[in-house]
Amino acid sequence: MSMEYKFPEGFWWGSATSATQIEGAANEGGKGENIWDHWFQTEPNRFFENVGPETTSDFYHWYKTDIQLMKEIGHNSFRMSISWSRLIPGGRGEVNQEAVSFYNRVIDELIANDIEPFVNLFHFDMPLALQKEGGWENREVTDAFEVYAQEAFRLFGDRVKKWFTFNEPIVPVEGGYLYDFHYPNVVDGKRAAQVAYHTMIAHAKAVRAFRKSQAKDGTVGIILNLTPSYPRSQHPADLKAARIADLFFNRSFLDPAVLGYYPQELAELLREHGQLPETKQSDKALLESGKVDMLGVNYYQPRRVKAKEHMPNLHGPFMPDWFFDNYEMPGRKMNPYRGWEIYEKGMYDIMMNLKKNYHNIPSFISENGMGVQDEARFAVDGEIQDDYRIDFIQEHLKWLHQAIEEGCNAKGYHLWTFMDNWSWMNAYKNRYGFLSVDLDTQERTMKKSAHWFSVVSKNNGF
Template sequence: MTLEYKFPEGFWWGSATSATQIEGATNEDGKGKNIWDHWYEVESNRFFENVGPQITSDFYHQYKEDIKLMKDIGHNSFRLSISWARLIPGGRGEVNPEAVTFYNNVIDELLANDIEPFVNLFHFDMPLELQHEGGWESREVVEAFVTYAKEAFRLFSDRVSKWFTFNEPIVPVEGGYLYDFHYPNIVDASRAAQVAYHTVIASAKAVEAFREFEIVNGKIGIILNLTPSYPRSNNPADVKASRIADLFFNRSFLDPAVLGEYPQELVEILKEHGQLPITEDGDKDLLIANTVDILGVNYYQPRRVKAKETLPNPYSPFMPEWFFDHYQMPGRKMNVYRGWEIYEKGIYDIMQNLKTNYGNIESFVSENGMGVQDEHRFLKDGQIQDDYRIEFIREHLKWLHKAIEEGCNAKGYHLWTFMDNWSWSNAYKNRYGFVSVNINTQERTLKKSADWMKEVSELNGF
């Protein structure tokens, strides 16, 4: 068979997930509470159909069966996250031996199935006690994170060589401190800036700690949801709007993580509006000295913007949207269930940007995917015929292939997600997995996309 799209030798085929979204067992084996457990207890109405994180996909009990399925569909790599509240209940102090056993078992099972574990330390799930101390607003919480990171490296780095400090660190900033879609539901840009800054510091300190371990073939990175900002037109006002959107939503984490410093223009904007975070002596040197080895890129949709139609209300809370308006391009291709535009070329544009402006850092697509509601509509002969997902993946892979052909340093593709999982406030509204999960029985069945991915992985192309 001649392949039109052949990927480089050793390409990473797999998927990604997070602890809170698949493990379940929220009150078992000594796990502490995180902010999701708490928020669900106090405001379950803010979760789709009042479904919380207690059971999710029950990976905690079914990991062996799940990892065998990963193997069956051609995974050679898989990203998971460690639950900080499970490993160190309360966020500080004694390591929970039952959590160590669980994560050891998962890692060993992955390796036994020739699947490389990619381990991420923080995926939106702050231990509740540390949130009560101020969460990422607190420098003490930063230090607690570094201690947790060191424990994780100590316990698991004999078998795990690819580590990530954070997944989409801008999301807790946006959700928790600007737009009210994650706990603690604060709308305050100066606190948001502090949270963002401390997260960057925490990541750099974890990178610094990692390097002290001198792990064989060890690499540490960060996973960022890079959403290219496209201007409505080439009009200078539209172009400026897209540049500022890019500063806030992409470069605020990308530049310090990869280049070791913040974009000056972003600093000037925050300074002018009195939103600069508090910093400490030595922070600049810390960032410069501890840039990441590898970058995970989460890409779902583009951001299209235009110049402001009206001046911002000077009495309203400061927001990034003071500098641009969102723009809905006529005729765009849509995933109607999620309300997101599908723009496959975005993945190519991101990779070219990394090549041109970020030293062509080693990277991979760490998430890309399509959530669809009521997928059982597509059930035929016992299998969900998710041809729309196959098309979505295939068209993104074509653009990724083109970027690699042109010299971009992209090493893999992970779908969000392996099996249908619980989503932060949307619960099970949209399904993303290669594997369908019946929430009532926890039965797993492969979707058509899983069969397709198995062939792509085995052929290393299509």
């Protein structure tokens, strides 16, 4: 069979997950509470069908089966996260030996099956004890994160060589401090800016710890959800709206992580509106030393914007949306289940931007995927015929391939996600996995896309 799209030798084929979304065993194995356990106890009504993080997909008990299945569908790499509150239940203090043994077993099992573990330290799951101290608003929590990172590198760095500090660090800022969709549900622009800033300080401290650790012969990176901002038109007001959206949602983390400093324009914008975070003199050097070796890129949908139709309410909370309106492009292709636009070329545009403006940093697609509700209706003889997911992946891969042909430094593609998992507030409403999970029996069943992917992975292309 002729390969129209052949990927570079050693390309990473796999998928991504996070601890809180798959492990379950929320009250087992000595795990401490995190903000998700707490929020679900206090406001279960805010979670789809009142399903919380207690059991999820029970990877804690099923990991051997799951890793076997990963191997079967051609994974050579897999991203997971460590639950900070499982490893260090109070956020600081004693390391939990049961957690060490669990993560050791998972890492060893992956390696035994020729699957390289990519390990991320923080995926939205702040230990509750530290959130009570103010979470990322509190600079002292960045020191606790550095110690947690040190422990993780010490315990697992002999085998794990691909490390990431944060996944989508903008999301806890947007969700927890601006738009009220994550705990602690604060709506306050200045506190949001402080959280974003301290997240990058925590990141830089973890990178510093990495450079001194036994994992240092590996690579350390960060995973950012980069969402290209497309203007409605070439009118200067639309172009400015797109530039400011890009500053807030992409460059606020991309520039410090890859270049080692913040965009001047972002600082000026925040200063002008009295929203600048508190900083220290020594931070400049710290951020400079926190530059990453590698970038994970999560891409789901584009952001389309236009100039404001109306003046913002200046008496309301400061919001990025003071500077742009979202724009619904006529004729756009939609995923009707998730309400998200599908725009495959966005992946190419991100890669070209990294090549042009970010030293063509080594990168990979760390998440991309399609959530669909009530997927069981597409089952034939017990197998979900998710041709829509195959098309989705294939069309994105074509654009990724194009970017590689044009010299972009893209090293892999990970689907979100391996098996259906619990999504923050949506629980199991939308299914994303290669494998479907029966929530009553926890049984895993391959979807059509899993079989398709195993062939792509084996042939390193399609």
